[in-house]
Amino acid sequence: MPVFKDLPAAPIASKKPATDTRHGITRTDDYAWLRADNWQAMFKDPSILDPAIRQHLEAENTYMNAAMEDTKAVQKTLFAEMRGRIKEDDISVPVKDGPYAYGTFFVTGGEQPHYFRTPRDGGERHVLLDGDKENEGKSYFRLAGIDHSSDHKRGIWGYDDKGSEYFTLKVRDLETGEDLSDVIDNTGGGGVWAPDGKSFFYTLQDENHRPSKIYHHIIGTPQSSDRLVYEEEDAGFFMGVGGSLLDDFVYIDIHDHETSEYRLLSTKDLTAEPKIVAVRETGIEYSMTEGGEVFYILTNDGGAKDFKIMETPVDKPEKENWREVVAHKPGTLILSHMAYARHLLWLERKEGLPQIMIRDRRTGEEHAIAFEEEAYSLGLSGAAEYDTDVIRFSYSSMTTPSQLYDYNMVTRERTLLKTQEVPSGHNPDDYVTRRVFAPAWDGETVPVTLLYRKDTPLDGTAPCLLYGYGAYGITIPAGFNTNCLSLADRGFVYAIAHIRGGKDKGFAWYENGKMGKKTNTFKDFVAAADYLNQEKFTSYDRIVAEGGSAGGMLMGAVANMAPEKFAGIIAAVPFVDVLNTMLDDTLPLTPPEWPEWGNPIESKEDYDHIAGYSPYDNVGAKPYPPILALGGLTDPRVTYWEPAKWVARLREKTTGSAPILLRTNMDAGHGGASGRFQRLEEIAFEYAFALKVVGKM
Template identity: 80%
Template sequence: MSIFKNLPAAPVAEKKPVTDTRHGISRTDDYAWFRADNWQAMFKDPTLLDPAIRSHLEAENTYMEAALSDTKPLQEKLFEEMKGRIKQDDSSVPMKDGPYAYGTLFVTGGEQPHYFRTPRDGGEKQVLLDGDKEAEGKDYFRLAGIDNSSDHTHGIWGYDDKGSEYFTLRVRNLATSEDLDDVIENTGGGGAWAPDGKSFFYTLQDENHRPSKVFHHIIGQPQSTDRLVYEEKDPGFFMGVGGSLLEDWIFIDIHDHETSEYRLLSTADLTAEPVIVAKREEGVEYSMTEGGDVFYILTNDGDAKDFKIMEAPVTAPGKENWKEVVPHEPGRLILSHLAHARHLLWLERRDGLPRIVIRDRATGEEHAIAFAEEAYSLGLQGAAEYDTDTIRFSYSSMTTPSQLFDYNMVTRERVLLKTQEVPSGHTIDDYVTRRVMATSHDGALVPVSLLYHKDTKLDGSAPCLLYGYGAYGISIPASFSTNNLSLADRGFVYAIAHIRGGKDKGFEWYETGKMEHKQNTFKDFIAAADHLVKEGFTSYDKIIAEGGSAGGMLMGAVANMAPEKFAGIIAAVPFVDVLTTMLDDTLPLTPPEWPEWGNPIDSEEEYSWIAAYSPYDNVGAKAYPPLLAISGLTDPRVTYWEPTKWVAKLREYSTGDAPILLKTNMAAGHGGKSGRFQRLEEIAFEYSFAIKVAGKM
């Protein structure tokens, strides 16, 4: 490509063929050696990485730097623009909880959040946890927040300083901001307090990075004496622990991507064994919230594909006692629910747009909170207290900065607490947001959310960054991002393809984008690109595709299926070696992921589904566009060797001259660098690649 000139020779990975045979089918992997045998230990101590692997990753970083060296001034300019749109000394609106109100703030120049509290009705801030201070001297540092006890004397806080998502828990005296001697390592990152504030519950990660055990820790006692409350023997299930607003119950939530089970522990007897609510049934999901003398249960049980809400007495919450409260309505997907003393509320999505519905528990009267823009995002925060009529929610669109409201569920009064401040200035009317529909291969209509400057000519000449994800039922909101303004201001159309695999159009939208239907996800994304070209928003030689994690798998698939339709591709922490990973049941996420992708170990049919699209397995002799892959050395979700192998194979097979680039964060994991400005630097780097490829430098 003419835009990449005078590049040095790209790294050439050594081939060490390894053959694997399953169901009578043999595959040879020339680059399997990039998977370090000691990966579990290396995630906790990156210095243990095999020197040969480290040398190759560093060579890839050097090549990438050379290919993008001319974008350095642009990266700096983009970073300053993005930084200029952030209120550096920003502070959240504190949430009331008992005698205090709790919130977070950032200081000018600071990378990490500071957690604070004030007296309930306002007053001087008391900083409980200074994230910048805790992060001093560390290449990577990520806080898991701080959770105060009900008596407001102590807080549990957690941190990960490797990027491997093994969190260390500490207990802090909130009066003095000093930590106690309690230190618990290798946890999931949070805990649930017992009502007396003298003990808490937490999940422990096993050697394969799975939260397989729940423990009860008494403050001041050594970790070795913690009581094992529950152990999940099935490696195919995730597990979390939390508490109810009334602090009557500890919830143990056990689930994979399609099946749920809850176990309850009454806080009246912390030594008791947890009790099952409803035994796990394949394909049946449920989640719970407490409503005083009843539990409200959100479930897809029966034919409730888009979910319904049931209730059951707290004294007998078994499935045989569930009674319908909010019936199932096809096309109305209920996403989450909350209960307060006098109201039941839930977040739902209709026609791809979210709204909040509130029901008076005494009268059954309902009303909804919704907005009129073509595409927008709505977040339900609820309240930290049970006995309240006031909840909190957030709203934004691709042109409207985030707004935070307190809402009185009785009077229906809406109080604007805060509007996201853009210090460098933002005029809403300078930008346009739209939602268009692309027709996919089978006639399905795929929503595409758009943002562009009002002066952008829609004659096919505009470059476009087309983003997609499409997995796990996750819907990408059409929310406000100050970073995307840097693209819009340069004439880009920023587009989000709400493809199958997410739940943007209901649960069926998810079901028809997983397992044997996974190819719909990729075809939807290509259809979105086709529609944008057909309607004059852009042209094929100006579309840069972007996706991360499972969205990175999407990038790998469309690169194989339609490389000629993309000017460039950005694949962040891309899950591209799907078949090999799903065949390796020692990896952290493999058994829990089988309901999403298929189990190729046990099923030849499911093996064939994955083999048909797995990006690494389908690399072929074709002209791939310029491609930037980004990975994290200690990433437990998409291990560093997946993008490393993929880039090596792409470079081997590509018949074109476009560069295939790999950037490995040597001190970060799945989410990249942890500081807020460090993250902006990474986005500026990615966007500089897109702008260079689009010829807009």
């Protein structure tokens, strides 16, 4: 393994012991001071960060830059390769809606999308929003898109220019391109138009960055006069607002990770109080889509662990009127559903692979859209109009560039609209994608998706980047990723471990990787590494592990569990200070996260379980491999102090000589850099670290 040579002394964080006693247990945290007391205000104005904290983060960045100085050339090469695989002046296939078709495009060299529309059947492109123009002069800028009114005269657009995910909304005249005087601050990033285009609904974020209130804004009036439509008083629930294709209802979606509740507002009376559909019951989830005279409801009620679809009259949506239309099939997980004038469709996953199911609402006849590759990804975007027989979906695999199709649900004809272009060239036949299964400690098998070049020797000498997430039921798709080709072309095996905590093998796969069973997630990832080593796809000293956010927690856990099985670890915005975060109910995500991890404030059992795996709390005296941690100063999801504290403790405790590096983006939040090429620079940096630690520079 290469040695990080001639490094300056690593920053040593000051120790300022702070104690906390819960359930009769006292813990001491030497690095709690890195959490800014004024974090809420700092997210909106990063300049007010405590100078001592800023000085420490900047010292860490200086040290990191020194450690990675010799990778600058390869970073540039990687960036050029990845950029070369992007069609810089790419344009989407517009989506038809009424008299127009709406889409996005990029310009050569541009970082941000441009939103446009054309006449429905083609014609001159009219730019609605120039993202690059709005981005000028800003170190960070993220667009929330633009939503047009039903009369196509106005659009709501939103942006975040700090990375803190407090979005500002503006209203644009779509004919003139001029913004109106309306400015709505501290929102969740979007709005739902009333049918007449004279008002809209939006979600307000409170001082703790929680979406707690839904407001109704009338165009031309100040934000201070907006009517409060609904306030969610339980801090443990997320909330969003949406609309139906028929413009009949505004949906208020209230949920945590295991429970949901919907409230409906008929657009026939915008001043009415929202009407509840089914009162929240712990562990019962449901979501809704309108189908004319009925609502279709996707739910796990009645023990339907992998979900079923019900229908209920629009004028009687209460639970006692629900009637089953798609039965629960154990092992076949229904992920989402949509309804159109003549068809009901849903996306399901069976045996780890997705397929689109379509039912004729009149005859009940069903058919599926599926593909034959060993591992692939499907995306269902549906349609923007209710009275249609044509929907849109995308398909890709690790070797197959994304393909966009229109699909006629009556004739069952697929029309290929667009294939992702790789300007620098891509031959799928040069690569292999496989789905293998790693034996877990308890007899389960963990799916692992692999990508590598056909000429890669599978004799244990190939380096490997092993990626994992494993939380919230999120499944990492086996889709096309042009960036990882840069690793495959350098002899890497690129692997995705579909570990428990996701829903890759049904809802039970998720349940067995959360709360008291969380450690299954970590054991599954180590089992994937063991299998790849045993089967000689790679070797332990050639594996670089990578994960972000909750996947960063995974990285911290496996670093503590099996540091000897990894040549290096990349932890992006890592959720590693789990116990302290779950004990702090002022943080944005803490109360809504308790159903995922447990509530250590109320439950000693939850406290003990989290304390047993929380990466920060379990750093020990052992030789850790090289670790690269990445954070964002204004990140409201995984606060910057989590990786900062973790790195400080790792550096204090490690008995090895491998460097522990921290890179904090002082101008961004959870998602990193906002521009499409700026993001590639970050990926090139991460890949350069992977190349360095396995000696492939």
